[in-house]
Amino acid sequence: MPTLTHNEYLEALVHEFMGSPANDNAMPTGPEAAFDTPLIGFAAGGDPIWEQIKAEAATNHWTPLEAFRLAYPEEEATADDLSVVSWVLPQTAATREDQRRATLYACERWIRNRYVAQVRVVDELARFVIGRLDADGVKAASPDLLPEWKRFKDEKFTISSLWSHRHAAFAAGLGTFGLSDGLITKAGKAMRCGSVVVRLKARPTPRPYSGYNDYCLFYNSGLCGKCVKRCPCEAITLAGHDKNKCSDYLDNVVTPAIAAAYPDIAGAYGCGLCQAAVPCENSIPPRPPKSVRRELEKANI
């Protein structure tokens, strides 16, 4: 093992892969980066936040230990032996700029990023990290790449899954959820994220927030709601994000439209219009000062 702290070592692995030619958006026009510089955070395997996520966000969500035991049933491990390393991969300025102009369907860069780069970059980054750790004798697993992982309909939370990278990023101090359900990070919510459970003790990243929605202007100031207007199928309202409506639009409208426009990636799936042309696109939107909020409230804005 190199003479780095566990955090530095894991960060170096993520940066090595993302700084390589593998970080490519598969555009027909030639090589171009799929993602900007990653944000990286860490959470302890024994952090009570994992039970909190089960109770408050996704009943069947695995804890890091549950995921690790599925990957390595023969290993004796406790929650405190484990850490979760989480990364946020920000969309590039070129992708965001195109996506801001899109109104009914995502732009081509976004779609190729969601469909091709998801497999070749996002999933492959996890495999790269796991492979390099394995070569150093450290066991690791990406929960969503395990055969047992699934997405399902949950009575309480509608569409849910056994491991959510966005919730892992929340646990790892990287961001909080917005009205549209996207995770608002320092690099905004136009991003993809990933996470790996590692049998290493990394120093946890402090969470500079206390609630699930602290960075969203709607929840922290009663303002904004721009994502509501960006959604072409009214899946976002001031009551939140209707995952079923969103999913139906993607299945029945977006996927056929993408197949017609880009036959080489027929079957591609993705929208993300609510992640661009909004104040939380590429940063945490600054909360207006109290005096301004009071004025806006008075004016009923």
Ligand code: SF4
């Ligand atoms: S666009 Fe506004 S309301 Fe929607 S998630 Fe971002 S900050 Fe919140």
Ligand code: SF4
């Ligand atoms: S992904 Fe598209 S359909 Fe779904 S909520 Fe966002 S804008 Fe609406």
